[in-house]
Amino acid sequence: MAVKFSKTFLLRKLHQITGIVPLGMFFFVHMFTNSKAMNGEAAFNKAVKEIHDIPFLLLIEIFGIFVPLIFHSVYGILISAEAKPNALNYGYGRNWFYMLQRATGIFLFFFILFHVLNLRFGLVPYLNMTPVAGNADKAFAIVAGEFQITWVMVVYIFGILATAWHLAYGFFLFAVDWGIVIGEKAQKFTLAAGLGLAALLSFVGINAAFSFVRPCGLMPKFICEETKKPAPSGAAKF
Amino acid sequence: MTTNAHIEKKRLETPPATIKFKIQRREKEGAQAHWETFELQYRRNLNVISALMEIRKDPVTIEGKQTTPPVWDMSCLEQVCGICTMVIDGKVRQSCSALIDDLLLASNSDTVTLAPMSKFPNVRDLKVDRSKMFDHLKQVEAWIELDGTYDLGPGPHVPNELAQERYAFSRCMTCGCCLEACPQYGDDNYIGPQAIAQARLFNMHPTGKMTAEDRINGLLGDDGITNCGNAQNCIQVCPMSIPLTKAIYETNRDITVNTLFGWLKK
Numbered sequence: 001m002a003v004k005f006s007k008t009f010l011l012r013k014l015h016q017i018t019g020i021v022p023l024g025m026f027f028f029v030h031m032f033t034n035s036k037a038m039n040g041e042a043a044f045n046k047a048v049k050e051i052h053d054i055p056f057l058l059l060i061e062i063f064g065i066f067v068p069l070i071f072h073s074v075y076g077i078l079i080s081a082e083a084k085p086n087a088l089n090y091g092y093g094r095n096w097f098y099m100l101q102r103a104t105g106i107f108l109f110f111f112i113l114f115h116v117l118n119l120r121f122g123l124v125p126y127l128n129m130t131p132v133a134g135n136a137d138k139a140f141a142i143v144a145g146e147f148q149i150t151w152v153m154v155v156y157i158f159g160i161l162a163t164a165w166h167l168a169y170g171f172f173l174f175a176v177d178w179g180i181v182i183g184e185k186a187q188k189f190t191l192a193a194g195l196g197l198a199a200l201l202s203f204v205g206i207n208a209a210f211s212f213v214r215p216c217g218l219m220p221k222f223i224c225e226e227t228k229k230p231a232p233s234g235a236a237k238f
Numbered sequence: 239m240t241t242n243a244h245i246e247k248k249r250l251e252t253p254p255a256t257i258k259f260k261i262q263r264r265e266k267e268g269a270q271a272h273w274e275t276f277e278l279q280y281r282r283n284l285n286v287i288s289a290l291m292e293i294r295k296d297p298v299t300i301e302g303k304q305t306t307p308p309v310w311d312m313s314c315l316e317q318v319c320g321i322c323t324m325v326i327d328g329k330v331r332q333s334c335s336a337l338i339d340d341l342l343l344a345s346n347s348d349t350v351t352l353a354p355m356s357k358f359p360n361v362r363d364l365k366v367d368r369s370k371m372f373d374h375l376k377q378v379e380a381w382i383e384l385d386g387t388y389d390l391g392p393g394p395h396v397p398n399e400l401a402q403e404r405y406a407f408s409r410c411m412t413c414g415c416c417l418e419a420c421p422q423y424g425d426d427n428y429i430g431p432q433a434i435a436q437a438r439l440f441n442m443h444p445t446g447k448m449t450a451e452d453r454i455n456g457l458l459g460d461d462g463i464t465n466c467g468n469a470q471n472c473i474q475v476c477p478m479s480i481p482l483t484k485a486i487y488e489t490n491r492d493i494t495v496n497t498l499f500g501w502l503k504k
Contacts, residue, residue: 003458004458005458006460006462008459008461008462008464008465009458012465079467082422082427082465084422086419086421087421089329090329090471090474092469092470092471094471095421098421098467172468176468176483176490177468177490178490178491179487179488179493179494180491182484182488182491183484184483184484187483
């Protein structure tokens, strides 16, 4: 007997995979690039320049980021609209996480829209009007200028926290939805790993954001390249 | 909650003189629902059903208004038939095993709130029509094909481990707790954990396995298994401690390996 996939089935599976493969992967790369700001303006602008030099960049941007992002967020909002939240009566941890996944998703829809218009395109009135794309030499200055404004910084910190959580819990959801993780014990391990990942991504992301207003971000300055003194030659290693 | 949670009985040390029952009333399907409060003398060892029986003897509300006796469903009175399921103090459970002392201790008040399950058509007062759940069982063909035009013979033996695992799923009494607590269930857009667990039960059976694809097909529709939102309330409220999430995720694996990527075998 042949199997029949319904539209909902295929769209849900697509929603689950787009969250991990293009978007999750992109977030790791994004945080890695941002963290280069720890080493100062020149290092960050060089990183942006290197992105500009990626072959097929426009196609990658459209089909690797924008199309999956629009699909994932629009379909995610449709899924959220179906929810009948009941965490007040059934206040179990994973029921709250269910709520939180939808709440962060809806927040991220607006945050990412703002973020892309603000920095990628430079189209948010009264804020930065220079797109980072195509202006690699000004990239650090543009972002640093935005992050001087307190409310913008606060919005970005919430954006990073929400993304880190949504992605890390998304890994757990993907693992159970695709039948990778099944049993109760395995779920607990996966969830613990997810919580750890969320904390790590949050820290890396927020640290990178602070790197635009303070050298080396939240980390002690000695670990960053720019301020590191060259080790005296011939000195004992231990 | 475990199946034998009632064994450790908690006692209300200083019980109130009277207890109030706030009950959602509805005259018939489609009629406007309203609330009525009744008052009862406290006595030891009351449960929700015995309290309701007490109320229906003389259905006078706390304001002194004579009203109709509340209607509810009940049968086994030992939490194995599932028919007396209702929403008690905001949580779905069987009313026969809901002890008043436990409820008052949990809510720290003298009031017990009773409402019908919200995800099923409300026939009257606390009685609901759960036939949707039987439609779901038909949708996933939750049965085993026995003899057809010829004798299929006895089924093969199964390892004890498999029998134990299947036994857990076989305890389902179709009470509806999992569906009521599921934030994704409702408006006919999700088949719910009950039918998924039953599909799993019969797909694990050596004879049932032969028609496994038919059951999986019943879960691939627009109301299928992918509508699960992993809130996992089902496993928390299931009075029979059925590993419902395990059934869902095992079926997810089955679908990923055999259905989604099944074409890789061709």
